[in-house]
Structures are given as structure tokens and as C-alpha cells.
Amino acid sequence: xxxxxxxxxxxxxxxxxxxxxxxxxxxxxxxxxxxxxxxxxxxxxxxxxxxxxxxxxxxxxxxxxxxxxxxxxxxxxxxxxxxxxxxxxxxxxxxxxxxxxxxxxxxxxxxxxxxxxxxxxxxxxxxxxxxxxxxxxxxxxxxxxxxxxxxxxxxxxxxxxxxxxxxxxxxxxxx
Amino acid sequence: xxxxxxxxxxxxxxxxxxxxxxxxxxxxxxxxxxxxxxxxxxxxxxxxxxxxxxxxxxxxxxxxxxxxxxxxxxxxxxxxxxxxxxxxxxxxxxxxxxxxxxxxxxxxxxxxxxxxxxxxxxxxxxxxxxxxxxxxxxxxxxxxxxxxxxxxxxxxxxxxxxxxxxxxxxxxxxx
DNA sequence: AGGGGCATGTAAATGGTTACATGATTAT
DNA sequence: ATAATCATGTAACCATTTACATGCCCCT
Numbered sequence: 001x002x003x004x005x006x007x008x009x010x011x012x013x014x015x016x017x018x019x020x021x022x023x024x025x026x027x028x029x030x031x032x033x034x035x036x037x038x039x040x041x042x043x044x045x046x047x048x049x050x051x052x053x054x055x056x057x058x059x060x061x062x063x064x065x066x067x068x069x070x071x072x073x074x075x076x077x078x079x080x081x082x083x084x085x086x087x088x089x090x091x092x093x094x095x096x097x098x099x100x101x102x103x104x105x106x107x108x109x110x111x112x113x114x115x116x117x118x119x120x121x122x123x124x125x126x127x128x129x130x131x132x133x134x135x136x137x138x139x140x141x142x143x144x145x146x147x148x149x150x151x152x153x154x155x156x157x158x159x160x161x162x163x164x165x166x167x168x169x170x171x172x173x174x175x
Numbered sequence: 176x177x178x179x180x181x182x183x184x185x186x187x188x189x190x191x192x193x194x195x196x197x198x199x200x201x202x203x204x205x206x207x208x209x210x211x212x213x214x215x216x217x218x219x220x221x222x223x224x225x226x227x228x229x230x231x232x233x234x235x236x237x238x239x240x241x242x243x244x245x246x247x248x249x250x251x252x253x254x255x256x257x258x259x260x261x262x263x264x265x266x267x268x269x270x271x272x273x274x275x276x277x278x279x280x281x282x283x284x285x286x287x288x289x290x291x292x293x294x295x296x297x298x299x300x301x302x303x304x305x306x307x308x309x310x311x312x313x314x315x316x317x318x319x320x321x322x323x324x325x326x327x328x329x330x331x332x333x334x335x336x337x338x339x340x341x342x343x344x345x346x347x348x349x350x
Numbered sequence: 351a352g353g354g355g356c357a358t359g360t361a362a363a364t365g366g367t368t369a370c371a372t373g374a375t376t377a378t
Numbered sequence: 379a380t381a382a383t384c385a386t387g388t389a390a391c392c393a394t395t396t397a398c399a400t401g402c403c404c405c406t
Binding site (some may be wrong): 001002003034035038039042060061062156 | 392393394396397401402403
């Protein structure tokens with residue numbers, strides 16, 4: 001149900017076409033909630049059918065501009081204040097950690113090193129976004145930066161955690 | 176594809192019935208990859224049909240014990256060393272952060288406080304698991320503790336991050 | 351005239367959620 | 379006897395992924 005609300009939230013800022021939304025989406029929210037082009041167009045259709053958005057203009061090349069309706073605003077508001085029914089946290093990386101005992105020590109160590117590298121690469125990517133984008137001081141950018149900051153802190157933590165587990169493994173081995 | 180491999184990984188440790196697996200699963204891996212009873216039984220059926228596991232024994236009350244096959248071991252091994260095609264990270268909580276600019280300052284602040292409280296509650300739950308469970312010093316528990324440690328670090332980081340954003344919001348307001 | 355970007359969709363398959371449904375055994 | 383626990387499944391629905399498919403408009 002989250003993509004639906006992401007779309008609703010973007011349209012609450014101002015009307016846009018699917019194509020517009022896709023671009024705005026991919027360079028911001030897609031980092032915390034990936035979605036494909038087909039999914040986005042699918043949601044637009046469903047939202048329109050449900051009366052939460054409506055076609056506000058039709059332009060060249062069949063471009064359809066959508067605007068949020070009052071019902072849509074109400075639904076968005078409901079969702080914004082309901083973090084308690086968000087989908088649960090899932091991580092295949094951590095799932096694998098539970099099964100590392102079935103691998104050799106060398107393989108387990110290698111896996112943890114890979115996780116560390118992934119986290120470092122992600123951190124670098126986030127830094128690059130932070131430094132290359134030019135941020136305004138409006139609310140939207142303040143919150144986008146807050147989300148980015150979360151990514152920076154998390155990738156750092158993740159990398160350090162992996163290093164810590166490797167240390168623990170090495171110490172274990174020596175006993 | 177991850178639940179499938181979680182099941183395979185548990186069966187690689189030793190044979191078990193769906194019912195056994197469900198219990199082992201819910202108190203460990205379910206924290207990083209939730210799954211329901213129906214899903215688990217469904218996967219067992221599909222895995223058996225694919226020849227990755229087989230029924231190794233049938234007991235009272237229609238109890239079916241499953242064991243991993245060689246093909247299953249091969250598939251597990253492939254997955255264990257392929258973190259690069261894990262499903263992407265998703266967080267509805269962070270998605271909402273991007274849309275906080277559409278709320279009043281008070282509402283945005285309240286939302287961030289809620290996130291902080293959720294994180295604190297999660298941290299407490301993890302501490303409780305750490306302290307109430309009695310851990311052996313075998314590999315399985317070493318890695319389960321490593322995953323738990325990740326949870327502890329993450330919930331702490333998340334809470335502090337939320338507090339930091341609230342601070343930023345308050346400072347912004349004063350200018 | 352042709353290429354790149356604008357613009358929208360459909361279909362099939364897979365995975366996850368929720369709700370329902372049933373029955374056997376064991377311990378008190 | 380009866381309640382708790384053991385034990386397995388089905389069905390409908392929704393979300394996500396992947397692949398396919400089409401065509402217009404603008405700039406050079």
C-alpha cells in the first residue's frame with residue numbers, strides 16, 4: 001500500500017503526469033521504496049478509479065496530468081499518521097547471517113566482508129548524492145536530507161557492525 | 176525467494192516437520208524475515224515438488240518430516256554466496272519522511288517522536304531477548320547473536336537519528 | 351529524415367497476507 | 379471428557395517483478 005501513498009503524496013505537492021512522477025520518484029523516494037514504471041502507471045489507474053486522484057489535464061502525446069482530490073487528501077492524511085501498520089522490516093542479508101554456521105569459517109568471513117563492502121559503496125553513493133545535488137532550504141529538501149542522513153548513518157553502522165562480527169569470529173577461532 | 180532459502184537453511188541443519196520449522200523460525204529469523212504458517216507450508220510443498228527437499232519420515236497426526244536433498248544443498252550454497260541479488264531495501268517509515276513537508280510542523284514533529292518511540296521499544300525488546308534466552312557457544316548462536324546485535328545497534332541509531340531530525344526542525348523554526 | 355526523449359500502457363509469474371478450515375493426540 | 383497442543387492444508391486477494399509493446403513530438 002505504500003507506493004500508492006507515495007504517489008498520492010507527490011500529487012499533493014502539485015499536479016503531474018505519470019512521466020513526471022516517475023522522474024521525481026526515482027531520484028528521491030525510490031531509494032527507500034523502489035518501484036518500476038509499470039507499477040507507477042498501474043497505481044495511477046487504480047487511484048483514479050478509486051477517486052483519490054483525477055485527470056486534471058490532457059496534453060500532447062497523450063500526456064495525462066493528475067491532481068489529488070479531497071478524498072485523496074483525506075486518505076493521504078490517514079496514512080501519514082499511521083506508521084503502526086507499516087509493512088514489517090525485511091532483510092535477506094540478515095536472514096543469511098542466521099545460516100552462516102553452515103558455511104566454513106572462511107566463507108562466513110568472506111560473506112561478512114562482502115556486506116561491509118556493500119555498505120561502504122552505499123555510503124559513498126549517498127555522499128555523492130549529498131554533495132552533487134543542490135539543496136534548497138525549503139521543507140521538502142530538509143526532509144529529503146533527513147532521509148539521506150538516515151542512509152549515511154545506517155550504511156556506516158552496517159559496515160562497522162560487519163567488521164565487529166568478523167572480529168568476533170577471529171577471536172573465537174583463536175580459543 | 177528468501178523464505179524458500181530460510182527453510183532450506185534450517186533443514187540443512189537437521190530434518191524437521193513444518194510445525195517444528197515454524198517454531199524455530201518464528202523465534203529467530205522471523206525478526207528479519209517475517210512469514211506466516213500458510214506461507215511456510217506452501218514453500219515446503221513447492222520445495223518438495225522441485226526436489227530440493229524430500230519427505231524423510233511420516234509420523235503421528237500426519238506429521239511429515241522433511242530432509243534436504245543434494246540438489247537442495249547445492250541451491251542453498253548458491254544462494255548463500257549471492258547477496259548481490261537480494262531484494263532491495265524498503266522502508267515505509269522513511270518514505271513518509273519525504274512527505275513530512277506537507278504536514279504542519281507539529282504533526283511532523285509528532286511523527287518523528289513516534290518513530291523514536293518505536294525504535295526505543297524495539298531496542299528494549301531486543302535487549303529482553305538477549306537477556307532472557309540462554310545462549311550456547313556454538314556457531315548457530317554466535318551468528319544469531321550477531322543478528323541480534325545488528326538489531327540493537329540499528330534501533331539505537333534509528334532513535335538517535337529521529338531525535339537529530341527533531342532538533343534540526345526546532346532549530347529551523349527559530350530562524 | 352532520423353534519433354532521442356516524452357509518454358503510456360498490458361500480461362504473466364511470483365511472493366506475501368489474511369482468513370478460513372480441519373482433525374488427531376496427549377495430558378489433566 | 380475436554381482443553382491444549384500438535385499438525386496440515388486451501389483459497390482469494392494484493393503487491394512486486396519482468397518483459398513486452400507502442401507511438402508521438404521536437405530538435406538538428
